[in-house]
Amino acid sequence: MAETSGQQAPQVPSEIAGMSFEEALEELRLIVGRLESGEGQLDQAIDAYERGAQLKAHCEAKLREAQAKIEKIALGPDGTARSEPFEGS
Structure with a gap:
């Protein structure tokens, strides 16, 4: 999947894919x-940056899922406001 900047989104490892939005966001905050602060060696910083990009991609996907759920709840097939149970994962 391509991002709007023309760069390809990073692959998200299964350990990150299993995280909640809040868990991923907290780890991303720690990495940032x-x-x-400039902690660590250059190689460590590169690894942290790569993991941060993966966490960011996961958080963005979670936000898109939430937005789709909200839109499903907010509008019915005829465009009128309604609410129906979500059949989530």
Whole structure:
């Protein structure tokens, strides 16, 4: 899947795919904090950046899923507002 910037989205490992939005976002915040502080070696920073990109992609996917659920709840087939049970994963 391509992002709007023309770059391809990073592959998300199964361990990240199994995370909740909140878990992934918290780890992403920790990575950003470490990168901003300049902690660690260059190789570690590159690895952290790559994992951060994977976490970001996972969070974006979770947000798109949530948006689709909200839209399903908000509009009926005729365009009028309605609510129906979500058949989620």
